[in-house]
Amino acid sequence: MSKIAIISRPDQGVLIDVSGCATLEEVIEQLNSTLQLSSHFWKGTPVDLNLGSLTLTEQQVAQLLALTKGLGVTPRQVFSLDLSTRSALDARGVTIGLGKPMSLPTVAPVEAEGALPVEVPQVTAEEPNITSITIDTTEDRIVMVETDETPDPEDAPKLVNFVDPNLKKEEEPTLFLKQGLRSGQAVSHSGNLVIIGDVNPGAEVVAAGDITVWGALRGIAHAGIGGNDNAEIRALKLEPIQIRISNAIARSPDRTGIKVGGPAAPESARLIEGKIRITRSYFE
Amino acid sequence: MSGRVIVITSGKGGVGKTTASANIGVALANTGASVALVDMDIGLRNLDILMGLENRVVYNLVDVVEERCKLRQALVKDKRMPTLSLLPAAQTRDKTAVNAEQMKKLCIELKNTFEFVIIDCPAGIESGFQNAIAGAEEAIVITTPEMSAVRDADRIIGLLEARKDEIEQYRLVINRIRPAMVKSSDMMSVDDVLEILSIKLLGVVPEDEEIIISTNKGEPVSGTDNTRSGLAFRNIARRLRGEDVPLMDLDAPNSTWISRLVKFFAPVARV
Numbered sequence: 001m002s003k004i005a006i007i008s009r010p011d012q013g014v015l016i017d018v019s020g021c022a023t024l025e026e027v028i029e030q031l032n033s034t035l036q037l038s039s040h041f042w043k044g045t046p047v048d049l050n051l052g053s054l055t056l057t058e059q060q061v062a063q064l065l066a067l068t069k070g071l072g073v074t075p076r077q078v079f080s081l082d083l084s085t086r087s088a089l090d091a092r093g094v095t096i097g098l099g100k101p102m103s104l105p106t107v108a109p110v111e112a113e114g115a116l117p118v119e120v121p122q123v124t125a126e127e128p129n130i131t132s133i134t135i136d137t138t139e140d141r142i143v144m145v146e147t148d149e150t151p152d153p154e155d156a157p158k159l160v161n162f163v164d165p166n167l168k169k170e171e172e173p174t175l176f177l178k179q180g181l182r183s184g185q186a187v188s189h190s191g192n193l194v195i196i197g198d199v200n201p202g203a204e205v206v207a208a209g210d211i212t213v214w215g216a217l218r219g220i221a222h223a224g225i226g227g228n229d230n231a232e233i234r235a236l237k238l239e240p241i242q243i244r245i246s247n248a249i250a251r252s253p254d255r256t257g258i259k260v261g262g263p264a265a266p267e268s269a270r271l272i273e274g275k276i277r278i279t280r281s282y283f284e
Numbered sequence: 285m286s287g288r289v290i291v292i293t294s295g296k297g298g299v300g301k302t303t304a305s306a307n308i309g310v311a312l313a314n315t316g317a318s319v320a321l322v323d324m325d326i327g328l329r330n331l332d333i334l335m336g337l338e339n340r341v342v343y344n345l346v347d348v349v350e351e352r353c354k355l356r357q358a359l360v361k362d363k364r365m366p367t368l369s370l371l372p373a374a375q376t377r378d379k380t381a382v383n384a385e386q387m388k389k390l391c392i393e394l395k396n397t398f399e400f401v402i403i404d405c406p407a408g409i410e411s412g413f414q415n416a417i418a419g420a421e422e423a424i425v426i427t428t429p430e431m432s433a434v435r436d437a438d439r440i441i442g443l444l445e446a447r448k449d450e451i452e453q454y455r456l457v458i459n460r461i462r463p464a465m466v467k468s469s470d471m472m473s474v475d476d477v478l479e480i481l482s483i484k485l486l487g488v489v490p491e492d493e494e495i496i497i498s499t500n501k502g503e504p505v506s507g508t509d510n511t512r513s514g515l516a517f518r519n520i521a522r523r524l525r526g527e528d529v530p531l532m533d534l535d536a537p538n539s540t541w542i543s544r545l546v547k548f549f550a551p552v553a554r555v
Contacts, residue, residue, distance in 0.1 A: 145340070184327055186376040201338070202329075202375045241339045251339035254363065255502050 004030040009102055013045050013076070017103060019052020024060050027051075028067055049075040050101045051085060058088040065092065137267060138278045142243065142250040180215060181205065188225075201241055210234070220244070224271075234268035243269050243276060250276040287318075287395035290402055290524070291420035293444075295436030297407035299428045300459040303495060305404035306334040307506040307514070308424070311521030312400050313368035314507065320359065320398040322371045322390075324416040325406040326381055329373035335362065336502020337370055346374035349386045355393055364507060369398070379411050384418035391419025400524075409443060417447070423454035424486060429461050429472040434480055441483055455486035457520060462491045463534040474531075487520035489513050490534055 003026060005017040021027045049068070056064070068075060079097035080086050089096055173191040181187060181195065183202025192209035203219035205211055210232045211223045217235035222244040224231025229246045242251045248271055267280045292305045302325070309321040323331035326346065332338040343358035348371070355371075362368035371394070374381060394401045405416035417423065423444050427437035437456070444454045458477055465471035474488055492513035498505045505514035506521070512532070519529045 145342070184375050204376055242341075249342060254339070255336055255500070 004034055005103075006034070007102055013047060015048045015050060015102055016073070016075075017050040017052075017101070019050050019054070019103070021052075021054065024054070024056060024064065027054065027064065031067060031071065046076045047073050048077050048079065048097060048101065050079040050097075050103075051082070052079075053081040054085060055082045056085045056088055058091050061085070061088045061092050061094070065094070135280045136277060137263065137280050138276075140253060141238075141263075141278050142269075142276060143253055144275055145242075145249040145251050174209075175207075181219065183219075193223075199235075199240075207231070229271050232268050232270045234266065236266045238263055238267040238269065238278060245269065245271045245276055248274060248276050285396060285399065287397075287399045287401055288422060289391045289395055289420045290400065290422040290424060291405050291417050292402060292424045292426060293405035293413065293417065293440055294407065294426040294433070295409060295413075295440040296427075296433045299426050299433050300489075301407070301426050302330045302334055302404050303499070303504075304424070304426050304457060304459065304489075304517070305331060305402055306504040307517035308521055308524070309368060309400075309402045310362075310365065310504045311506040311518045312402070312524065313362070313365040314518070315521060315525060316367070317399040317525070318367045318397070319400045319402060320369050320371060320394050322394070322401060322403045323373040324387075324403055324412065326373045326412070327375065327378040328406065329375050331404050332360070332370060332372045333502065334499055334504060335370055337362065337372075338502075341372045344372045344374040345390070346377050346381045349382050349390065355390075364503075379406065379415070382415055384415050387415045387418040389419075409439065413440075413443075417444070417451065421450065421452050423451055424457055425454055425481075425483065426457050426459055427477065427481075428459050429466070429474075429477055431472075434472070434477055438481055441481060453484070455484045456481060457487045457489065458485070459489045460491045461488055461534065467535075485531075486523055487516060488531055488534065489516040489520075490532075 003018065003020040005020070007015040007017060009015060016031075018027045018030060021030060065075075075094070077095040077097040078089055079101040080089060086096055174194060175187075175189040175191060176194045176196065177187060178196045180197025181199045181203035183200055186204040186206070187193065187195070188204075188206035190208045192212070193205060193207035194212045194214070195205065196214045198215040199205055199213055199217045199219045199221065201218045204222070205213075205217075205219070206222045206225055208225050208228060208231075209223070211221050211234075213221070213233075213235035215235070216237035217233070217240050218237075219240060220242045221233050221240055223233045224246040225244075227246050231245055233240075233243055233245065240252065242249060244250075250269075263280070265280050267278050269276055269278045271277075292301050292308070294301050302323075305321060305323075309319050313319045321331060321335070322345065323329050324345070325331070329344075332341055337360050340360045340363075343353040345358065347353045348355050348358045359369040359371055362370065391401060391403075403416050403420060406412035425437050425440055425444070427433045441454065444451050456478070458474055461474070462471055466473045474485070478485060490512050492505070492511060494505050494511040495513055498508075498511075504517075505511045506517035508514055516532055519532060522529045
């Protein structure tokens with residue numbers, strides 16, 4: 001008998017049968033590997049759970065419920081043959097299924113000839129094994145533009161007037177633009193902006209949130225308009241004429257010829273202590 | 285102070301209006317005058333690139349006209365000459381973004397601060413041209429020694445003549461002349477062009493590869509010593525200031541190996 005079975009019952013939703021498991025660890029492992037890829041799939045579907053004769057404490061029941069919830073499943077009722085498990089379920093306020101749940105007929109497993117092994121990725125609570133090194137590459141890439149005088153509130157940049165000052169960062173909608181921008185074209189957005197394509201010199205992108213360019217950024221980008229100092233600008237090839245974050249402006253170094261050495265890797269620009277810095281991240 | 289507002293125009297595109305604007309501006313600033321260069325080619329701005337200032341542009345002419353910033357905020361100071369400033373055009377707008385009245389107002393404001401206001405006019409004879417000449421008192425018509433460019437220059441001169449009340453004087457600059465081709469009668473000579481246009485000549489600029497290099501570098505040739513085109517533009521600037529400078533000898537050998545050798549050891553253009 002397999003350790004987990006998902007049984008679709010006409011008009012009664014789905015029954016997840018883990019009665020083949022001997023321990024809670026096994027149940028968790030099985031649920032994790034089977035259900036993790038399809039959390040949205042369960043939405044709106046009544047799901048029952050059959051624990052069989054498994055013995056669980058109240059704490060273990062809580063652990064199990066937390067796991068199923070994380071996978072997007074909230075059992076409508078739980079079947080159990082074990083008395084102490086039933087009382088634990090009852091104590092956690094879980095509806096206990098009455099009668100005998102539907103089960104699959106026992107069939108001896110047949111090894112399919114040449115069947116491909118299916119590997120299901122595991123979800124682990126541990127941090128993924130990624131170390132990131134951030135390298136400051138600002139040197140020779142951009143020059144901060146110092147403003148001669150403290151800006152008069154009257155002179156404050158009024159480049160766009162569509163930004164709602166009450167907008168919170170979490171609420172910022174993201175605009176995906178699957179198109180490059182040529183000279184003279186401009187896009188402005190009151191949330192985050194993602195451009196799939198190149199931003200050429202003479203083009204302008206303006207956003208209240210972050211600006212991400214999946215391509216080369218060679219024009220002007222202004223992120224965090226309206227005073228959002230946390231905004232970032234990132235691009236696969238960051239070689240802009242000017243970048244502006246919030247109220248800070250940085251420009252490219254002066255040309256000496258037609259060829260300018262481009263960056264070797266994707267980079268991002270952010271505001272650190274009032275100055276725009278460019279950093280490159282490596283993942284190893 | 286009341287400065288002079290000079291528009292640089294041609295009718296035809298590609299004859300060197302922007303190159304002439306940048307070089308005359310730099311040459312005038314080199315004589316010690318305060319100069320404002322105004323790019324009126326809204327939507328197709330180039331003057332900032334020729335000046336190597338495109339990375340310093342924050343506000344532009346349309347921002348000034350629409351009162352999003354003050355004029356002094358939009359003026360970009362040149363990186364080499366402190367007396368030279370650029371008022372860049374907007375790139376993401378078009379010619380309809382300003383009108384003639386706004387340009388007149390802007391020119392008055394500029395000539396209160398600068399001795400020379402040089403306006404780089406867009407190609408064509410439509411609203412962009414009309415707006416560019418709206419606030420000007422003088423015009424420099426650029427042409428090349430080609431039939432099509434001369435024909436368009438003639439059209440422009442006709443339009444300027446029709447505004448005699450505002451445009452006090454207009455003079456001609458013949459650009460990209462090739463003395464060798466003129467000699468072999470493959471190109472119109474200075475006299476041929478003047479014969480058709482019957483207009484006062486301000487200067488003649490020889491064809492020069494250095495222009496391409498200087499455009500890529502963002503350093504106008506008139507700011508450097510050893511180019512013939514740069515010298516021609518410096519002469520034009522001196523004539524604009526009222527000096528009597530003779531035309532340079534275009535027949536002087538320029539590209540033989542011996543002249544290059546001479547130039548290498550004495551990097552000063554021969555007149």
